[in-house]
Amino acid sequence: MQVIEILREASKRIYENVKDLAGTVDAAGDFGVGAGGDISRNIDIIAEKTVLDYLKEVNFECTVLGEECGRVELSENPKGFVIMDAIDGSANAVRGVPFFCSSLAFATENKLSSVTDGVITNLSNGEMYWASENKGAFFNNKQIKVHKKDPIYKIIGINTSGASIDLMTRLNPIYENYEHTRHFGANALEMAMFAKGLMDIFIDLRNKIRIQDIAAGYVIVKEAGGILLDENLNQLDANLSYDTRISFIAAANQGILDEIMSKINK
Template structure:
């Protein structure tokens, strides 16, 4: 089985195992402390992660798992690469029953973001799977997708400003003032998938808080859909893969819209 088929298959298993948990008391039952990523682990997170790890063990997939809750789990002494897993991205939404959360999985051949070869982001409210393999384009289920290529009638700018400092909010203020259609739905990976699908034109996260697991799959998906993935200095984004790193990033449909939005930032 190809790597992308493994990611797509296990993503669907996660959907089946958690789709009825969202918004229920069972989603938060148990005391699991804080995961490797630093956030409080909820039952729905644990169920989703266990689904992924159990499946990878079942098929004897030689890899190292880098999970948001479980941290680094070595499933083989001779791994072929790394499965970068945020089994539930948007846990707050999932716990409250807000229908915007996803499973984000990526496979990297080496311990660099730029070595990601396959990615799957599954909308856990609908079961739709966004996926990509390096050099082969981006897809939603069986349909090819791309970033929005025309001049948009309504320019949609996604900004993750949760927990931002007053200084960062001051820098971003002109964007909020200029653009009436700013959005943040609460799950970075799924929002990056929306950009790859052409629903969002720019997505900005300059908080230096994003974990590798939150954006690894989106990184490849956006690039394969024809978009740009850049760091806070608007240079090509790359990073080591570990739980300690926190990143800023910018995803954009094209350079023209990127330049227009960033010309407003102080």
């Protein structure tokens, strides 16, 4: 089996196992702080176990880097890393807000830039976004591209959850100049929707995002033709470490990137 097929099947199994849990008492629980630093909920544990069980079933030789479980060695000779946020948007999932997803990626080396395959599944409806390096990005079975034309409405995705006063002051010109800003509570799914052309730019400058949140979105956005940069407008890259926290900007084209950055960099 190809790597992308393994990730897609694992993602499908997560959906089947958690689709009826969202918003129920069984979704919650407190299982302590996971490897990523957040409280692990029952729905997180079930989703991660689903992936780990499947990878063992198909004997996929890899090292898993999970949001909750941490580093799990599934082989003495791993082919690479499976980067797993089995539930991105756990707060939405526990409360029953229908915007949460699974994010699975595969990297050949200990760098974000070595991610070759990624799958993001909207766990409220089973819709799947996926990509493999140099093979394009897809929504279910239809190829997708970022929005390149001048849109009727410019939609700005921007994550400011827990942002500092200084950062909010810097970002304020966006709110003053654009009516249509969005954040839904699951970065991975928002990156996937950006790749589908539903937003023109997605910004997260909080320096809080973990690799698990962005790895699948990284390759999907790249294969959909998007621009991915760090806060210094350099090509986005980072180590696959649990200590790594990053900021990023995903833009559909250079024009929208220049337009937005000119406002917040004054």
